[in-house]
Amino acid sequence: MLVKISQEVQEALKNNIPVVALESTIISHGMPYPKNVETALNVEKIIREQGAVPATIGIIEGVPVVGMSEEEIELFGKKQGILKASRRDLPVIMSKGLWGATTVATTMIFAQYAGIEVFVTGGIGGVHKEAQQTFDISADLQELANTNVTVVCAGAKAILDLPLTLEYLETFGVPVLGYKSKNLGAFYSSDSSLPLDYEMDSEEEIAKAIYYKRKLNLKGGILVSNPIPKEYEIPNEEINVYINKAIEDAKKEGIKGKDTTPFLLKHIKEHTEGRSLEANIKLVYNNALVGAKIAKEYAKLK
Numbered sequence: 001m002l003v004k005i006s007q008e009v010q011e012a013l014k015n016n017i018p019v020v021a022l023e024s025t026i027i028s029h030g031m032p033y034p035k036n037v038e039t040a041l042n043v044e045k046i047i048r049e050q051g052a053v054p055a056t057i058g059i060i061e062g063v064p065v066v067g068m069s070e071e072e073i074e075l076f077g078k079k080q081g082i083l084k085a086s087r088r089d090l091p092v093i094m095s096k097g098l099w100g101a102t103t104v105a106t107t108m109i110f111a112q113y114a115g116i117e118v119f120v121t122g123g124i125g126g127v128h129k130e131a132q133q134t135f136d137i138s139a140d141l142q143e144l145a146n147t148n149v150t151v152v153c154a155g156a157k158a159i160l161d162l163p164l165t166l167e168y169l170e171t172f173g174v175p176v177l178g179y180k181s182k183n184l185g186a187f188y189s190s191d192s193s194l195p196l197d198y199e200m201d202s203e204e205e206i207a208k209a210i211y212y213k214r215k216l217n218l219k220g221g222i223l224v225s226n227p228i229p230k231e232y233e234i235p236n237e238e239i240n241v242y243i244n245k246a247i248e249d250a251k252k253e254g255i256k257g258k259d260t261t262p263f264l265l266k267h268i269k270e271h272t273e274g275r276s277l278e279a280n281i282k283l284v285y286n287n288a289l290v291g292a293k294i295a296k297e298y299a300k301l302k
Ligand code: PSU
Pocket: 023, 025, 026, 029, 030, 086, 102, 103, 104, 105, 122, 123, 124, 125, 126, 137, 138, 139, 140, 157, 187, 257, 258, 259, 260, 261, 262, 265
């Protein structure tokens, strides 16, 4: 079997019940145990309460799984040494029978493979600061350019160069839609002050945009920016101090490539004494709710 799709997800897809894909890097590399497992299971619950089916995706002993069980999610949260699997890592992880946590890029790949349109996460990767020198641009952006999945996030962290990230998405024809917001979300804070092209007033409006993009066969993803609710945000001035410190630490320690993002996330979390983790959890719940509603609206149009 190339990809294992759970019975429940298969049934849902067959019967046009909305399905929402979820990534596993956020579990294994994005949050500490046991908060990671607790969050992943709560996200699934929020999606179910909306009448949609969650499909958490990860690679277990070389087999990509779409629709992990609770036990599998628990294992993903605990196990050491799970590889962060982006597009380039997939063939080798499968060849060697390893465990791999799917990033935004690879979750999109398996969501598309299974026929799942909507995918909920926290934040996406993007163009890193000083990418002019380092060439560090997340594979997530090329995946958004090429793979037909809608990604609901809270914008992107200021560990990235957000203006360049938007330019990149524009070049590759990826619509970036602000859910009830004019500006891009900045993950921990609700407003990056970077204007988006379109503010969307409802889940239905977003579902229609997805519908037309697919009908026209316009290859690639759609990015929905759903800002963190104001009561949970950490103001930009405050979080940026920790972000800049984390970037300095990464430079000093010579952190490169795929290690960069997890390193920065871990350091920010340590420096804010868990406050950033709380904000992170709240914004993911908020994305799960909106994502499930978008999936529901989209199912009506299909
Ligand atoms: N940004 C976050 N939280 C995350 C990630 C990014 O705020 O957990 C994870 C996602 O899985 C994303 C990946 O796809 O990091 C991007 O890594 P890179 O920058 O190496 O492409």
